[in-house]
Amino acid sequence: xxxxxxxxxxxxxxxxxxxxxxxxxxxxxxxxxxxxxxxxxxxxxxxxxxxxxxxxxxxxxxxxxxxxxxxxxxxxxxxxxxxxxxxxxxxxxxxxxxxxxxxxxxxxxxxxxxxxxxxxxxxxxxxxxxxxxxxxxxxxxxxxxxxxxxxxxxxxxxxxxxxxxxxxxxxxxxxxxxxxxxxxxxxxxxxxxxxxxxxxxxxxxxxxxxxxxxxxxxxxxxxxxxxxxxxxxxxxxxxx
Amino acid sequence: xxxxxxxxxxxxxxxxxxxxxxxxxxxxxxxxxxxxxxxxxxxxxxxxxxxxxxxxxxxxxxxxxxxxxxxxxxxxxxxxxxxxxxxxxxxxxxxxxxxxxxxxxxxxxxxxxxxxxxxxxxxxxxxxxxxxxxxxxxxxxxxxxxxxxxxxxxxxxxxxxxxxxxxxxxxx
Numbered sequence: 001x002x003x004x005x006x007x008x009x010x011x012x013x014x015x016x017x018x019x020x021x022x023x024x025x026x027x028x029x030x031x032x033x034x035x036x037x038x039x040x041x042x043x044x045x046x047x048x049x050x051x052x053x054x055x056x057x058x059x060x061x062x063x064x065x066x067x068x069x070x071x072x073x074x075x076x077x078x079x080x081x082x083x084x085x086x087x088x089x090x091x092x093x094x095x096x097x098x099x100x101x102x103x104x105x106x107x108x109x110x111x112x113x114x115x116x117x118x119x120x121x122x123x124x125x126x127x128x129x130x131x132x133x134x135x136x137x138x139x140x141x142x143x144x145x146x147x148x149x150x151x152x153x154x155x156x157x158x159x160x161x162x163x164x165x166x167x168x169x170x171x172x173x174x175x176x177x178x179x180x181x182x183x184x185x186x187x188x189x190x191x192x193x194x195x196x197x198x199x200x201x202x203x204x205x206x207x208x209x210x211x212x213x214x215x216x217x218x219x220x221x222x223x224x225x226x227x228x229x230x231x232x233x234x235x236x237x238x239x240x
Numbered sequence: 241x242x243x244x245x246x247x248x249x250x251x252x253x254x255x256x257x258x259x260x261x262x263x264x265x266x267x268x269x270x271x272x273x274x275x276x277x278x279x280x281x282x283x284x285x286x287x288x289x290x291x292x293x294x295x296x297x298x299x300x301x302x303x304x305x306x307x308x309x310x311x312x313x314x315x316x317x318x319x320x321x322x323x324x325x326x327x328x329x330x331x332x333x334x335x336x337x338x339x340x341x342x343x344x345x346x347x348x349x350x351x352x353x354x355x356x357x358x359x360x361x362x363x364x365x366x367x368x369x370x371x372x373x374x375x376x377x378x379x380x381x382x383x384x385x386x387x388x389x390x391x392x393x394x395x396x397x398x399x400x401x402x403x404x405x406x407x408x409x410x411x412x
Contacts, residue, residue, distance in 0.1 A: 234294055
């Protein structure tokens with residue numbers, strides 16, 4: 001049995017070769033020129049860490065070179081421009097941020113070697129969820145308003161019925177998101193069940209910041225209050 | 241004869257129940273309806289830019305059978321201790337925060353402490369049944385004292401800012 005191959009049109013072949021010639025070097029250049037990456041995760045409100053796994057960044061930079069002996073010069077660049085190491089340590093990024101490190105090492109032989117590296121700082125934020133039970137006692141249009149205070153912030157959120165209450169009992173929920181680490185107080189506006197304290201990202205044992213502790217759930221009793229809440233929404237046009 | 245005594249006893253009981261109902265102090269619950277005066281353009285909430293204002297407003301109508309007293313508390317988010325939104329009125333002289341404007345027709349809202357109280361010179365501060373209050377505010381402004389970083393922080397809390405009013409009404 002013979003198979004007859006249809007000859008590939010010459011024009012198509014020529015185009016394929018041309019495309020391969022154009023794309024391959026570009027892709028290679030991109031992958032080979034990609035500088036190494038250091039990555040750290042911080043809580044919103046924290047400063048950029050100047051240590052990784054206990055080691056100062058400048059010491060780690062020296063280890064980028066096969067022989068770390070000699071005089072080392074470092075320069076850091078943020079999207080806003082160059083900055084010294086001390087200033088980098090005062091930066092409190094509000095979102096994920098890349099810093100470019102350029103290191104130059106003058107070896108004992110007088111030869112200067114260069115390395116580049118990206119220091120990526122990932123920023124996580126906290127969430128406080130309120131679950132208010134006893135909503136069955138609420139009258140008609142009455143709603144529940146919660147207030148969260150701390151870190152210079154005061155935020156109000158209206159509790160809305162949980163679409164999927166696990167226990168089958170009506171539950172109201174409210175959520176505060178995008179929060180920096182810190183200690184907050186949450187109160188039920190117009191309700192008499194007092195305030196509750198909430199630690200977000202802060203370890204109770206030693207007050208250190210832990211990015212794993214980024215969510216908290218508080219439980220309130222949502223009895224009928226004396227007030228009813230109404231609200232109006234406005235969209236902010238804020239340039240970042 | 242026995243039936244007559246039973247009927248008389250039942251009648252006395254009914255009379256006693258009626259007297260008790262009349263003499264008992266009745267606590268009417270105030271029925272107040274909120275009226276949103278702000279413009280909704282159909283595409284969502286009004287947009288406010290830094291330094292800018294948007295139309296807004298809230299008034300209340302007494303839908304109960306008794307007169308009532310009203311007070312409201314404005315609840316707006318704060319960043320760096322400063323309110324993100326300010327509710328008030330745009331006048332020729334500039335922006336006046338809610339509760340500080342000129343009384344109109346003897347009816348107005350006045351700020352005392354954290355609350356704004358409905359005042360009426362003719363009724364002694366009572367909102368009569370079927371009547372409507374003047375607007376608590378007509379304009380909402382994005383606080384001009386917020387620094388760029390504070391505005392960005394407000395944006396991170398949510399693209400929409402809500403202005404809440406906690407309303408307390410007491411029937412009299």
